[in-house]
Amino acid sequence: MNKNNIMKSILSLVFFVSLLSISGNAQDFSDLDKSPMDVAIIRNEDNSPMARVIYSRPKMRGREIFGGLVPYDEIWRTGANEATELRLYNDMMIGGQNVPAGTYTLYTIPSKTQWTIILNKARNQWGADNYDPKKDLLRINAPARKAAAPIEDFSIAFQPIDNGTNLLMGWENTFVEVPLKNSEE
Template sequence: MMKAVLSLVMVFSLFCFDAQAQDFSDLDKSPMDVSIIRNEDNSPMARVIYSRPKMRGREIFGELVPYGDVWRTGANEATELRLYQDMTIGGQTIPAGTYTLYTIPEKTEWTIILNKAQKQWGAYEYDADKDLLRIKAPARKAAAPIEDFSIAFQPIENGTNLLMGWANTYVEVPLKNVGE
């Protein structure tokens, strides 16, 4: 009799746990990601935190992301670039710190913007007066379509390239160690 009662309790508890199962169907459609590059001594050089929207069959540049407009460079919160050491970008020395990374995509080139404002949602409160850096980078054709917006670091001599790509386009921004 005791075994029958225990069996009944176990079966009932299985139904209860199943009824309380979590539903993750509303997870963010553009999940956050992070990319980091380290120096030879394993200390961090730079880190980027961003959200990764998907193409999902949409026309990206010129449509979803209009040409000539300031873009948060991803989705949701504006992309954050953290430099752990002073770096030279486009011939300008940028002090170590955390910056918002905006871009202005065009067909043949993007304007890359480092802005001193932090914790921004989208580009709705973008303030050009807080720009620390504006440089141009050629828009290049990707070897294959990039479904999810992606940012990565590529080691180079004396620094790193910051690669940003989506759809059929990517840009490359060299970040050089100061004094090298």
Template sequence: MKAVLSLFMIFSLLSVDIQAQDFSDLDKSPMDVAIIRNDDSSPMARVIYSRPKMRGREIFGELVPYSKVWRTGANEATELRIYNDMTIGGQTIPAGTYSLYTIPEKTEWTLILNKARNQWGAYEYDDSKDLLRIKAPARKAAAPIEDFSIAFQPIENGTNLLIGWENTFIEVPLQNAE
């Protein structure tokens, strides 16, 4: 009886139509996160953003127009969380979570921290909620950056926030407030 039951189970399993999962609706600009920690391993800053690809397109001046507020990535506006008060562009910014927007130009970008959160793109951007606006020189990347990228680079008493895509990047120092 056990042999017949086992044989029946094997044939049943073999007759099951096994199909691969279909993940065709995956986001074309996947979400990513970058985080930097203090020497004691506590978090210093975190950024959550979506990463569009170049895909042979001209980015700055075309896909991302010059002189207009950009969500700094794709989908939702990029979110920057700082865990302790930090000095950015000479201004002390309180610990908290902010939307990070930029205004790209050929030679410099304006980096914006805005108090509004959970924004889709820059469609409802409200400059009256800006906490910070600073300029950062636009630099030429050593190699093309296919996927839009944000990273942190440790520096003394803080971090550089690096934002880059195509052939351009900016670097913004974030210093621990004293």
């Protein structure tokens, strides 16, 4: 075997070992986000989007959530990691107030009997550390209700109703329901 062939063999071996180590690292999922992102979307009857929410889903993992991990009467990002984002594709009536189509940060202030629901004009927020109440577009209250069964992962869903949707948010043993109605034209 000449020197060129030996050198090619050594380089091929180094390349192969490098590929193995890279592919070995690519299969390591142990450090995945503990509160993965999720999305919920609801569509109008013509299949056009009505509303979408993007949020992260922390787990209970045996912890006390409301009044514990999520303190009562304090601003909450409504999930984990980045603050929850609500996109309205149509003008909507929320709590009797007209909210223009657009993208908003959805904050909440949970208490034992009700949650304050906040739509804020700031976007791309991490957590609630930079929450600015001067950018609030809407604040309404929704009764805190007892869930039929424990909710392990924080969850947000839409439920169709006449002329709109209910935005449902729940975790642990509690959920709230916020009606979003299409604005009258």
